[in-house]
Amino acid sequence: MKNKLVVIKIGGNIIDDDAALASFLTDFSQLKQDKILxxxxxxxxxxxxxxxxxxxxxxxxxRITSSDNLDTTTMVYAGLINKKIVxxxxxxxxxxxxxxxxxxxCILATKRPSTPIDFGWVGDxxxxxxxxINLFLENNITPVFCxxxxxxxxxxxxxxxxxxAAEIAVAMxxxxxxxxxxxxxxxxxxxxxxDEDSLIQTINSQDYACLKQKKIINEGMLPxxxxxxxxLNNHVNKVIIGNPKVISDQGYLCTTLIL
Amino acid sequence: MKNKLVVIKIGGNIIDDDAALASFLTDFSQLKQDKILxxxxxxxxxxxxxxxxxxxxxxxxxRITSSDNLDTTTMVYAGLINKKIVxxxxxxxxxxxxxxxxxxxCILATKRPSTPIDFGWVGDxxxxxxxxINLFLENNITPVFCxxxxxxxxxxxxxxxxxxAAEIAVAMxxxxxxxxxxxxxxxxxxxxxxDEDSLIQTINSQDYACLKQKKIINEGMLPxxxxxxxxLNNHVNKVIIGNPKVISDQGYLCTTLIL
Numbered sequence: 001m002k003n004k005l006v007v008i009k010i011g012g013n014i015i016d017d018d019a020a021l022a023s024f025l026t027d028f029s030q031l032k033q034d035k036i037l038x039x040x041x042x043x044x045x046x047x048x049x050x051x052x053x054x055x056x057x058x059x060x061x062x063r064i065t066s067s068d069n070l071d072t073t074t075m076v077y078a079g080l081i082n083k084k085i086v087x088x089x090x091x092x093x094x095x096x097x098x099x100x101x102x103x104x105x106c107i108l109a110t111k112r113p114s115t116p117i118d119f120g121w122v123g124d125x126x127x128x129x130x131x132x133i134n135l136f137l138e139n140n141i142t143p144v145f146c147x148x149x150x151x152x153x154x155x156x157x158x159x160x161x162x163x164x165a166a167e168i169a170v171a172m173x174x175x176x177x178x179x180x181x182x183x184x185x186x187x188x189x190x191x192x193x194x195d196e197d198s199l200i201q202t203i204n205s206q207d208y209a210c211l212k213q214k215k216i217i218n219e220g221m222l223p224x225x226x227x228x229x230x231x232l233n234n235h236v237n238k239v240i241i242g243n244p245k246v247i248s249d250q251g252y253l254c255t256t257l258i259l
Numbered sequence: 260m261k262n263k264l265v266v267i268k269i270g271g272n273i274i275d276d277d278a279a280l281a282s283f284l285t286d287f288s289q290l291k292q293d294k295i296l297x298x299x300x301x302x303x304x305x306x307x308x309x310x311x312x313x314x315x316x317x318x319x320x321x322r323i324t325s326s327d328n329l330d331t332t333t334m335v336y337a338g339l340i341n342k343k344i345v346x347x348x349x350x351x352x353x354x355x356x357x358x359x360x361x362x363x364x365c366i367l368a369t370k371r372p373s374t375p376i377d378f379g380w381v382g383d384x385x386x387x388x389x390x391x392i393n394l395f396l397e398n399n400i401t402p403v404f405c406x407x408x409x410x411x412x413x414x415x416x417x418x419x420x421x422x423x424a425a426e427i428a429v430a431m432x433x434x435x436x437x438x439x440x441x442x443x444x445x446x447x448x449x450x451x452x453x454d455e456d457s458l459i460q461t462i463n464s465q466d467y468a469c470l471k472q473k474k475i476i477n478e479g480m481l482p483x484x485x486x487x488x489x490x491l492n493n494h495v496n497k498v499i500i501g502n503p504k505v506i507s508d509q510g511y512l513c514t515t516l517i518l
Contacts, residue, residue, distance in 0.1 A: 048334075051310075051311055052310055052311070071339060074338050074339050074342050074343075075307075075334035075335065075339050076334065076338070077338070078337065078338040078341070078342045078357075079333050079334040079335070079336070079337040079338020079339065079341075080330060080333050080334045080338065082337070082338075083333050083337045083359050083361060083362075083407065083415055084333070084415070086359070086361045086362055087361040087409050087413050087414065087415045088413045090361050090364055090409055090411060090413065091411065091412045091413025091414075092413075095363060095364055096361075096363075097358075097362045097363040098337075098359070098361075098362050099356075100342050100345070100357070102342060102345045102346040102349050102355075102357075103342075103345055103355070103356045103357050104354060104355075104356040104400050105349055105354055132398075132400075135394075135398055139391075139394055141363050141391070150346050150349055152349060152350065153350045154346050154347045154349065154350025154351075155350075156342055156343070156346045
């Protein structure tokens with residue numbers, strides 16, 4: 001029987017709220033099974049851009065990554081946020097190791113073609129180095145990934161954090177029984193984005209097609225859902241979207257994706 | 260017989276010069292023995308401070324690290340510079356892993372007392388996690404350290420890069436035959452700082468006392484020399500100060516420290 005591994009992604013609204021982040025990291029550090037954390041941080045990168053007079057250009061919720069933007073994201077994701085999280089986890093007796101995709105060649109990617117849209121220094125994942133990630137886990141080291149990859153030829157690339165989480169979950173499912181949890185500030189996927197009581201507790205791929213057609217699921221939630229079904233279709237055992245409270249309270253309501 | 264390990268520290272003037280950095284990293288990647296890199300980056304942090312309107316205050320060449328300054332150094336050291344170096348080394352087929360002192364609890368430090376001078380978030384090294392650094396080396400992973408430590412209670416601390424290099428060299432000398440090399444833009448310690456031909460090829464502790472008294476060695480070179488003799492007095496086999504060319508050309512002139 002495979003060991004359990006939980007792969008958790010936290011979004012910018014949790015990172016940006018000191019109390020919410022501290023609460024999440026406390027709960028995360030207390031998880032007994034092997035665990036991997038992936039974090040975003042786009043909002044904080046955008047704020048640094050504003051201070052530095054660097055333009056932030058988005059296309060369908062995805063960042064167009066100029067060279068200046070790549071420097072900002074590298075500073076904010078791999079530096080400020082990653083090390084803040086790692087430092088705090090160490091304080092909670094969780095032996096965290098902060099990683100970008102270039103570190104120990106963990107996430108190899110290829111620069112996205114510049115047509116039809118030129119996203120700049122954005123990478124699509126080619127492979128995850130599960131051998132090295134496994135080495136860390138076997139030595140009681142908890143990987144904490146920011147959403148940067150590399151092309152293997154010296155170039156860092158910006159990669160969507162939801163996608164990084166799904167790709168890592170899929171790659172680790174060879175050796176582990178993997179649960180993938182996307183944490184954000186809401187309870188899960190909502191019928192009405194303004195009403196937390198409208199939580200959809202289970203979504204299968206047919207429901208998803210229907211919700212997409214009715215535009216109940218749209219914008220930023222679409223790529224997240226695509227990542228969820230990609231993971232389920234590639235040997236990840238369980239996929240959840242929900243509030244960080246789900247990791248400490250198994251009865252806390254959330255959205256569970258099923259095939 | 261112990262395996263050989265080379266611990267190399269590069270300073271800001273090399274990091275700041277793209278051609279010099281590429282040349283150094285090419286040579287570094289080709290070293291056959293186990294190796295560890297430590298980098299500074301204060302000048303780049305100061306430039307970011309200037310752009311963000313954050314004051315940089317130095318005391319005897321050491322940075323007073325306010326909370327704002329700690330954020331800047333975390334962004335620049337652990338983010339921008341560390342990941343740029345790691346990405347480039349991966350491009351040269353060197354399996355680099357970027358680390359701050361909080362990552363995998365590699366460098367535990369204690370905040371420096373606020374008297375007689377309050378340096379802010381500056382840490383003095385308590386211990387180096389040589390077990391984990393050894394795990395990386397044994398798995399063909401090359402650690403690349405920036406000069407940040409942590410206090411084990413969630414607080415990152417700024418630590419002088421020369422000191423980090425010396426402490427790592429000393430800690431690894433239990434298991435390895437360690438050579439410590441401080442690389443900077445000059446050939447080594449010079450009798451006349453403006454004359455590269457005035458290189459002092461060997462300095463023992465008596466020479467050092469004499470050179471210090473005559474103020475031939477002063478300012479920033481003093482703490483570097485203290486680190487050199489600290490390393491020699493604590494089982495590091497060989498300590499060199501010189502130009503990056505020393506790592507590829509064994510005949511290249513430099514300063515060798517001896518007891």
